[in-house]
Amino acid sequence: MIGRQNSNAAVMFHSVVAERMGLGLTEEKTVDLLQRLGPLTAGEIVQHTGLAPASVSGLIDRLVAKGFVTREKDPADRRRVIVRLDHHRLTGFAPVFDELMNGLDALYATYTEEELAVILDYLRRATAIQVAATGAISGKG
Amino acid sequence: MIGRQNSNAAVMFHSVVAERMGLGLTEEKTVDLLQRLGPLTAGEIVQHTGLAPASVSGLIDRLVAKGFVTREKDPADRRRVIVRLDHHRLTGFAPVFDELMNGLDALYATYTEEELAVILDYLRRATAIQVAATGAISGKG
DNA sequence: GTATTTAGTTCGTCCGAACGAAATATACGC
DNA sequence: GCGTATATTTCGTTCGGACGAACTAAATAC
Numbered sequence: 001m002i003g004r005q006n007s008n009a010a011v012m013f014h015s016v017v018a019e020r021m022g023l024g025l026t027e028e029k030t031v032d033l034l035q036r037l038g039p040l041t042a043g044e045i046v047q048h049t050g051l052a053p054a055s056v057s058g059l060i061d062r063l064v065a066k067g068f069v070t071r072e073k074d075p076a077d078r079r080r081v082i083v084r085l086d087h088h089r090l091t092g093f094a095p096v097f098d099e100l101m102n103g104l105d106a107l108y109a110t111y112t113e114e115e116l117a118v119i120l121d122y123l124r125r126a127t128a129i130q131v132a133a134t135g136a137i138s139g140k141g
Numbered sequence: 142m143i144g145r146q147n148s149n150a151a152v153m154f155h156s157v158v159a160e161r162m163g164l165g166l167t168e169e170k171t172v173d174l175l176q177r178l179g180p181l182t183a184g185e186i187v188q189h190t191g192l193a194p195a196s197v198s199g200l201i202d203r204l205v206a207k208g209f210v211t212r213e214k215d216p217a218d219r220r221r222v223i224v225r226l227d228h229h230r231l232t233g234f235a236p237v238f239d240e241l242m243n244g245l246d247a248l249y250a251t252y253t254e255e256e257l258a259v260i261l262d263y264l265r266r267a268t269a270i271q272v273a274a275t276g277a278i279s280g281k282g
Numbered sequence: 283g284t285a286t287t288t289a290g291t292t293c294g295t296c297c298g299a300a301c302g303a304a305a306t307a308t309a310c311g312c
Numbered sequence: 313g314c315g316t317a318t319a320t321t322t323c324g325t326t327c328g329g330a331c332g333a334a335c336t337a338a339a340t341a342c
Binding site: 002003005006007008009010011012013014015016017019020025029032096099100103104107111115118119120122123124125126127129130131132133134136137138 | 144265
Binding site: 165167193196200203219221 | 331332
């Protein structure tokens with residue numbers, strides 16, 4: 001089944017990218033979180049990852065040590081720690097994604113507007129289903 | 142970008158499934174390999190995973206202990222070890238996938254034949270691109 | 283039939299990454 | 313201001329999973 005191969009390809013790609021960046025999967029996932037949601041507090045990372053607070057402290061330590069993020073006190077509530085992505089550090093890895101991006105751009109260019117609409121609709125809905133399924137699995141005891 | 146979210150959802154789903162089956166990501170990936178390619182020798186698993194032989198020995202140990210595979214001597218070359226999936230063990234986890242499968246079936250049912258053809262074509266080609274990109278990254282120094 | 287190569291395992295070890303419990307620092311309620 | 317609640321870190325520990333080197337067993341070469 002092609003859906004499965006696609007899913008597998010995604011996992012492999014992520015693993016290889018993470019390795020290339022010198023990150024573990026959890027670390028890469030966190031970087032991705034920060035890219036999508038912007039700066040987060042440690043507590044918010046706890047929410048999003050499901051990790052224990054202690055684990056997130058260590059996780060942030062490692063990302064700081066590797067230069068991917070900075071740790072700042074929240075001026076509004078100085079108990080909080082804001083984790084901010086160092087975008088400059090990331091640009092160095094752009095070439096890693098270029099191959100994929102260029103390939104996908106070329107692929108999209110071969111479809112009509114109507115076809116692209118179908119594909120986007122599919123991707124959106126399939127993603128929602130996958131997210132729901134993930135939640136369902138981890139939920140039930 | 143939706144492609145990225147989709148990719149991320151796939152990774153999350155895999156992680157959760159692996160956890161649910163009591164497997165690590167490497168172990169789940171190996172089970173998947175065996176499902177797609179049939180029984181493999183230890184050496185072939187080394188090839189496909191890129192792990193060291195010693196690591197694969199341990200990996201097989203763990204999968205055998207967990208009841209997911211059997212280890213047999215190859216009668217044709219008794220140095221070789223054939224790793225075979227225990228399909229019976231896997232059927233117990235079918236419900237884990239049902240949520241996803243049912244959701245996707247329902248999704249597919251909402252498209253016309255023509256639309257499905259576009260979607261399948263896209264998935265096939267996008268997968269190929271992703272695989273190629275993965276190879277390109279891990280390849281170059 | 284002995285030497286060499288090949289397949290896999292065992293052993294000792296190491297490291298990343300997770301956790302709970304206790305500590306620290308800050309904010310908030312009254 | 314004082315006590316309690318909240319955010320994060322530190323500490324000590326544990327565990328899975330990876331590795332290289334040395335070993336065993338079996339096939340192949342000569």
